[in-house]
Amino acid sequence: xxxxxxxxxxxxxxxxxxxxxxxxxxxxxxxxxxxxxxxxxxxxxxxxxxxxxxxxxxxxxxxxxxxxxxxxxxxxxxxxxxxxxxxx
Amino acid sequence: xxxxxxxxxxxxxxxxxxxxxxxxxxxxxxxxxxxxxxxxxxxxxxxxxxxxxxxxxxxxxxxxxxxxxxxxxxxxxxxxxxxxxxxxxxxxxxxxxxxxxxxxxxxxxxxxxxxxxxxxxxxxxxxxxxxxxxxxxxxxxxxxxxxxxxxxxxxxxxxxxxxxxxxxxxxxxxxxxxxxxxxxxxxxxxxxxxxxxxxxxxxxxxxxxxxxxxxxxxxxxxxxxxxxxxxxxxxxxxxxxxxxxxxxxxxxxxxxxxxxxxxxxxxxxxxxxxxxxxxxxxxxxxxxxxxxxxxxxxxxxxxxxxxxxxxxxxxxxxxxxxxxxxxxxxx
Numbered sequence: 134x135x136x137x138x139x140x141x142x143x144x145x146x147x148x149x150x151x152x153x154x155x156x157x158x159x160x161x162x163x164x165x166x167x168x169x170x171x172x173x174x175x176x177x178x179x180x181x182x183x184x185x186x187x188x189x190x191x192x193x194x195x196x197x198x199x200x201x202x203x204x205x206x207x208x209x210x211x212x213x214x215x216x217x218x219x220x221x
Numbered sequence: 222x223x224x225x226x227x228x229x230x231x232x233x234x235x236x237x238x239x240x241x242x243x244x245x246x247x248x249x250x251x252x253x254x255x256x257x258x259x260x261x262x263x264x265x266x267x268x269x270x271x272x273x274x275x276x277x278x279x280x281x282x283x284x285x286x287x288x289x290x291x292x293x294x295x296x297x298x299x300x301x302x303x304x305x306x307x308x309x310x311x312x313x314x315x316x317x318x319x320x321x322x323x324x325x326x327x328x329x330x331x332x333x334x335x336x337x338x339x340x341x342x343x344x345x346x347x348x349x350x351x352x353x354x355x356x357x358x359x360x361x362x363x364x365x366x367x368x369x370x371x372x373x374x375x376x377x378x379x380x381x382x383x384x385x386x387x388x389x390x391x392x393x394x395x396x397x398x399x400x401x402x403x404x405x406x407x408x409x410x411x412x413x414x415x416x417x418x419x420x421x422x423x424x425x426x427x428x429x430x431x432x433x434x435x436x437x438x439x440x441x442x443x444x445x446x447x448x449x450x451x452x453x454x455x456x457x458x459x460x461x462x463x464x465x466x467x468x469x470x471x472x473x474x475x476x477x478x479x480x481x482x483x484x485x486x487x488x489x490x491x492x493x494x495x496x497x498x499x500x501x502x503x504x505x506x507x508x509x510x511x512x513x514x515x516x517x518x519x520x521x522x523x524x525x526x527x528x529x530x531x532x533x534x535x536x537x538x539x540x541x542x543x544x545x546x547x548x549x550x551x552x
Contacts, residue, residue: 150483170484170487171397171398171399172484172487172488172491173487174395174396174397175394175395175396175397175491175494175495176490176491176494178395179395179494179499179511179514182499182511183499183511183512183514183515186509186511188500189395191393191394191395191396191397192393194397195399196397196399
């Protein structure tokens with residue numbers, strides 16, 4: 134899954150605005166910090182579906198599911214929750 | 222209709238030139254002179270001539286969707302054509318089906334169902350946002366027209382939903398509703414700008430397909446019925462977007478204007494992405510439908526297609542000063 138996670142990090146890095154000086158980390162709050170907006174979610178869902186090769190049930194989603202890269206990875210790509218402060 | 226729209230656009234351009242000067246020297250004084258609500262009410266009242274004409278036309282062209290169309294018992298997706306080949310999302314890509322094959326007509330049928338589905342999802346959001354704004358004090362002057370707007374959007378969904386439920390399926394949306402704006406002036410503007418963008422793009426498809434005599438009569442009818450009402454909505458959308466921009470934007474900080482412009486760029490991307498639906502490709506037998514969507518999105522011919530379809534809308538947003546440059550990642 135690490136290559137999928139890298140692709141996720143790369144996608145978020147290409148879309149996120151006003152990143153902090155330390156750059157994009159796996160625990161950076163993406164929506165709450167206004168680095169991404171809800172308008173990015175449809176594209177992000179498409180990316181996640183492509184990476185996991187399975188649909189995402191959009192009607193069951195909450196904003197918290199997209200809190201940060203670690204949460205997204207754990208929820209949609211089956212990666213562990215211990216990604217912590219890894220820099221993207 | 223078109224003439225009225227041009228007049229409005231012409232005025233809007235003049236207004237923006239003046240507005241641009243106000244931003245440089247007088248924005249603070251203007252913002253202090255009255256609240257955003259008062260200024261919006263005045264701007265909306267200035268639209269009354271246009272809005273009254275549109276309301277009158279809506280009343281004249283009032284249509285009952287339950288009488289205007291007799292639905293066929295069944296359709297033949299592999300025999301009849303339901304979507305113009307040149308408008309399909311795989312046209313000119315490595316994944317395109319040969320156009321003389323039943324598989325292509327089946328794909329075109331699914332593309333029609335996707336087009337109708339994305340219209341249903343867009344109209345749901347539109348109806349909800351219009352209903353929220355009806356009879357608001359500062360929008361009172363357009364409330365009569367909002368009755369027609371909501372009524373007509375609902376009727377369109379009767380057609381789109383009728384097709385999808387009878388003969389095909391309703392494709393899901395990947396849009397999610399969370400993330401409301403804190404600033405009402407921004408959310409008002411973005412709501413109507415999104416409506417404008419969504420409707421101008423769908424209308425381009427309607428115009429082409431309503432005239433395409435290769436298509437099954439049902440597909441032509443639905444596209445024509447949608448276009449007949451949308452022509453009025455497009456005039457209204459341009460007028461209200463202009464009024465909101467001229468009223469609100471001078472009071473926004475440069476950072477807010479930049480953020481609004483970035484979001485409009487994202488509208489372009491999310492609007493267009495829905496036309497490349499992996500669920501359609503999966504239904505047509507592709508093993509990796511997400512990769513097909515990505516390949517189609519990146520194909521030069523499809524980029525050129527998006528640019529052609531977006532041109533009128535993009536020209537309006539650029540000439541009215543809402544956008545300063547083309548959005549990234551779309552064309």
